[in-house]
Amino acid sequence: MKILVTGGAGFIGANLCRALAERHDVIVLDDLSTGRPANLGPVDVDLQVGSVLDPSVLRRACRGVAAIVHLAAVPSVPRSLEDPRRSHDTNVTGTVAVLDAARDVGAHVVLASSSSVYGRNPVLPKAEGLVCRPSSPYAVSKLAAESYAAAYRTSFGLETIAFRFFNVFGPLQAPDHAYAAVIPAFASAALRGLPLTVHGDGTQTRDFTYVDTVVRVLAQAVTGRTTSETPVNLAFGTRTSLNDLVRLLEEELGHRLKVRYRPPRRGDVQHSQACPDTLRSLFPAISPVPLRPGLRRTLSWLRNTVAMPDQEVLA
Incomplete structure (x- = not known):
């Protein structure tokens, strides 16, 4: 084709x-x-x-x-x-x-x-x-x-x-620009020893x-x-807060991370979670990669392939 x-x-x-x-x-x-x-x-x-x-x-x-x-x-x-x-x-x-x-x-x-x-x-x-x-x-x-x-x-x-x-999220997702998505931004900052910037109180949830x-x-x-x-x-109906995402990164990296909280950004939604019923009916054979192994693969890619500039990355 x-x-x-x-x-x-x-x-x-x-x-x-x-x-x-x-x-x-x-x-x-x-x-x-x-x-x-x-x-x-x-x-x-x-x-x-x-x-x-x-x-x-x-x-x-x-x-x-x-x-x-x-x-x-x-x-x-x-x-x-x-x-x-x-x-x-x-x-x-x-x-x-x-x-x-x-x-x-x-x-x-x-x-x-x-x-x-x-x-x-x-x-x-x-x-x-x-x-x-x-x-x-x-x-x-x-x-x-x-x-x-x-x-x-x-x-x-x-x-x-x-x-x-x-x-x-996953490999090839750029971590090093002002509009970086939250997982590459957090992961990149964590690997470089920089503080993770959370817009809001971190209780907002996403279906990664x-x-x-x-x-x-x-x-x-x-x-x-x-x-x-x-x-x-x-998406498959998972719900993870940004605070929980920080904890997962800490567990994968084996140390505590510094987090800075900033005011919420305009246009952001507080909670997001998919109902996956239609997706499952159309693609019944597909099972999602869970967040933790996906995060592990993303961290591995970032370590091996991305140059880490010496500047803060915002999420």
Whole structure:
């Protein structure tokens, strides 16, 4: 199968490409604004540098593809608060461009959405039928993107499935920038002997999902041409507080860690936990990698492959 992965040089994309390239022809389209060619290493892919917002580049990348995994996005809530228009242009307009390109070639589309779409809705666990109350421009952009996918399915018969990712972590996830996700940021700081910065009181909870689990689901969705009328949570219903995450890191590293508490950040939600019923019904053979072994593998990767700059990393 010939498969296009937009954003394929990013963290999740590169892990997915490593798995898909073992059996399929993989094209990567990435503007390298956050992705890095080094993430793909020796993987046999056709890397095309460009934006999904460039019609000629997107059209060329889509030639002959049977499936598109659309991961290209401007990630992170804080980024969207600083530049809402950029998040909208890439995450919404870019998604419409990909859906139109998929229509032209008859490709099946697997789309990345986010648990952030649930926003301020306090109900736990988060089932796909809940009313979404997004609290950041990023969350709105992801809700719009998945809504467009559903509309293209209904209006044009396009085969689509949108996954709501919940706090994905693992190797290749950058720890060394201002928007770093919490696990790589905590782990990197811990390995360098720096204080871990917690925004809030640390009681906020997340449904952490190891990247290998995500890759297995995405790969199976592509090869099985799986579709869904509604978005699908891609997480398995775990709930870990940031304080508990610190304790797990201390147990893995064998020493106490210094933690600094700062005020909560705008746009952050207090609790996040997926209802995994739809995911389990569509992918019954997939079991998640638990948090502790996933954390152990992430620490090992950070120790072995990432240069640790001498500066504080915020989470």
